[in-house]
Amino acid sequence: MKKLGMNWIQHGLCLALSLIMFTASGVRANNVQVSTVTLTGQNAASQYTNIQFNLSWENSWRDAAAPSPTDNWDAVWVFAKVSDAPGLWKHATLSTNAADHNGQGYTVTPSPDGKGVFIHRAAGGQGNVSLTNVLLRWNYGSDVITSGANVTVRVFAVEMVYVPQxxxxxxxxxxxxxxxxxxxxxxxxxxxxxxxxxxxxxxxxxxxxxxxxxxxxxxxxxxxxxxxxxxxxxxxxAFYCMKYEVSQQQYADFRNTLTLTQSNANNTGTSGGRPNP
Structure with missing residues (x-):
């Protein structure tokens, strides 16, 4: 079954950034994998830190040796959900400046609203991808989270395809x-x-x-x-589209970061009595 790439941690968002708990969950799409999620490089004065993780997926490509108007490629759309209170999740606001992120040799293109990034090959090629210590700058001050808060971070990854103009x-x-x-x-x-x-x-x-x-x-x-x-x-x-259809697991993983009210608004039938933990 195709799944949404996801991994999550719970951290104390303080200068020491001590690890409280780490739990890995199985992740599959075209074998997209997110692992070893942590927080690093906090700047308390500017209220940002980096979400660090490993990212891999299979059957990646970019069809031109150099960028061109007809060039197309596959990518991974990566976003994070964060929680500083039980059962309440926020969409992490990432920096909109590409230079603030590190794709370990791969291009990182942030969305204009800071709600996610596209990660893809910087040059032509094909094959499996394995990136270690990808860094995304999270502007936690924009999400009204204080520098001393304990936070849970979930990182999601969805495989995409870029269609040129x-x-x-x-x-x-x-x-x-x-x-x-x-x-x-x-x-x-x-x-x-x-x-x-x-x-x-x-x-x-x-x-x-x-x-x-x-x-x-x-x-x-x-x-x-x-x-x-x-x-x-x-x-x-030009636009991006999903490489695969949304699976039930993808949708369940996403809805597990919604409140009951938000989740019920997405129901197609009878609402449940309570959200999943």
């Missing part, structure tokens, strides 16, 4: 009136997405994105047009 077609050009099939306005040709600019939906102009008659009526037709705004992602710009 590029044009693509939607629709397959089949002349049969398939339900909901994308077409170029006024034709049965596929429609090419060439930017993230606003699109006109419906109508008969060849520059418009239209569709064959679907099972249900759209809010646009050959006679009525609508606008898909610039801000709505079209898939032209």
């Amino acid at each position: 590029g044009a693509f077609f939607v629709g397959d050009g089949t002349t049969t009136a398939l339900q909901g099939q994308f077409i170029q306005g006024g034709t049965t040709n596929p429609f090419q997405i060439t930017s993230e600019a606003a699109l006109t939906l419906g109508g008969t102009a060849a520059t418009n994105l239209a569709s064959q008659t679907g099972s249900y009526n759209d809010d646009f037709t050959s006679a009525v047009t609508k606008t898909l705004p610039d801000a709505y992602p079209k898939g032209f710009n």
Whole structure:
């Protein structure tokens, strides 16, 4: 079964950073592994410390010897949850400055909001990855955690794939009136997405994105047009997607760091009486 890479520790967040407890949990996706999690290099004045861990996964690649616009690669999305009170977890705020992290030769790209990082190959290659003593700077002051608090830290890892920016077609050009099939306005040709600019939906102009008659009526037709705004992602710009579907174990691991209220908000059926420990 594919699982979310996860490991966790409980630490006293003080100058000595003495280890209170360490528990390793089995981790699998494409054998993504997180191990030996610890805290190190605390700066009490600036209220940050480093989350250190080992990270490995299999069947990694980067398809170009040097960075290029069409280069693509696999990566691991890494984030941490922290707790300074029983049953209450916060999403750790990591530095948004890439230079504050150390991927041990691999590129670390933080998200703009500091809620995680992508770790991937810096150059072309393929094969298994084994990184020792990866360091991510955690700005614990941003999470309203004091320098003397006892904290539990859980590190999660999810395998991803980077899709580079590029044009693509939607629709397959089949002349049969398939339900909901994308077409170029006024034709049965596929429609090419060439930017993230606003699109006109419906109508008969060849520059418009239209569709064959679907099972249900759209809010646009050959006679009525609508606008898909610039801000709505079209898939032209580069993006990351998950390499594998979310497993039940992945979802359970994540939900075990939610409060009962947060967990119940994610239920698809009847709520449980209490969260998992």
